[in-house]
Amino acid sequence: MRSIVGEIVNHAEGVTVMDTEASIEHMSRGTVRYVDALLVVLEPYYRSMETAGRTVPLARGLGIERVYGIANKLRSPQDAEAVEAYCRNHGLELIAKIPFDENVVEADRTGRAVIDYDATSPIVEELSQTADFLLREVRVNGDRAGGD
Amino acid sequence: MKIAISGKGGSGKTTISATLIRLIARRGLSVLAIDGDPNPNLIQALGVGPGVEAESVPRSVVERREDETGATRHVLTRSIADIVSQYGMKAPDGVTVLVGTKVDHAGAG
Ligand SMILES: Nc1ncnc2c1ncn2[C@@H]1O[C@H](COP(=O)(O)OP(=O)(O)O)[C@@H](O)[C@H]1O
Ligand SMILES: [Mg+2]
Numbered sequence: 001m002r003s004i005v006g007e008i009v010n011h012a013e014g015v016t017v018m019d020t021e022a023s024i025e026h027m028s029r030g031t032v033r034y035v036d037a038l039l040v041v042l043e044p045y046y047r048s049m050e051t052a053g054r055t056v057p058l059a060r061g062l063g064i065e066r067v068y069g070i071a072n073k074l075r076s077p078q079d080a081e082a083v084e085a086y087c088r089n090h091g092l093e094l095i096a097k098i099p100f101d102e103n104v105v106e107a108d109r110t111g112r113a114v115i116d117y118d119a120t121s122p123i124v125e126e127l128s129q130t131a132d133f134l135l136r137e138v139r140v141n142g143d144r145a146g147g148d
Numbered sequence: 149m150k151i152a153i154s155g156k157g158g159s160g161k162t163t164i165s166a167t168l169i170r171l172i173a174r175r176g177l178s179v180l181a182i183d184g185d186p187n188p189n190l191i192q193a194l195g196v197g198p199g200v201e202a203e204s205v206p207r208s209v210v211e212r213r214e215d216e217t218g219a220t221r222h223v224l225t226r227s228i229a230d231i232v233s234q235y236g237m238k239a240p241d242g243v244t245v246l247v248g249t250k251v252d253h254a255g256a257g
Binding site: 005006011014020022031040052055114115116124127132134143144 | 165178186
């Protein structure tokens with residue numbers, strides 16, 4: 001399964017986004033070595049941040065140049081500060097701060113995409129910035145227009 | 149551009165992947181979404197109606213080969229275009245999704 005996914009990512013053209021099972025410690029080299037960027041999701045609690053922190057050197061060891069942090073389920077300014085401090089101390093560039101969003105919970109309840117449930121949801125607004133950032137910073141030649 | 153999303157279980161990887169994928173597609177790019185979780189649920193998060201079962205890509209698309217140095221490598225046995233057209237599912241905004249083979253515990257790994 002891991003090598004299937006890794007080989008598909010390797011050969012795919014255009015924009016490819018891979019959701020994974022867990023932190024890269026649990027993935028084989030084969031799965032992620034071809035990616036241009038690894039996004040590491042952190043929640044504002046110690047074990048989640050530690051998992052993310054351990055990912056940074058591992059990803060660099062695999063030759064992944066761009067590793068970015070995405071904070072999720074922030075409930076307070078203190079949550080945001082904790083994640084910011086952690087990322088600063090671990091050399092992880094934080095590119096998104098997503099609040100805890102009731103719309104995600106509601107959308108999940110009915111098996112819908114949150115962007116379809118409410119496109120003005122806080123998570124959608126924040127990730128719009130992230131999409132722009134990635135297309136600006138990471139986009140490589142060969143990404144093609146959609147619409148087929 | 150190839151992007152992977154990692155993080156602790158339950159942190160929001162699938163929700164974030166799906167939302168980013170839809171947003172990138174809405175910016176006019178063609179996006180291939182890959183569910184690399186052995187318990188796949190990305191298609192639901194992408195908005196492929198509830199209750200739709202994904203067909204997953206079979207193991208047979210990858211073969212182990214030995215190279216000149218004796219090291220084993222994995223190679224695709226079919227073209228990526230073939231794999232995408234046979235196993236790709238359509239999601240909103242023109243997104244195509246491939247689902248990795250589910251773990252069967254007998255032959256996992
Ligand atoms: N920003 C958020 N606000 C509220 N709930 C969230 C948010 N992001 C994710 N969740 C919830 O957290 C749970 C795990 O999310 P999921 O995307 O499946 O995580 P993972 O793929 O990392 O296991 C789900 O119940 C989801 O609804
Ligand atoms: Mg998941």
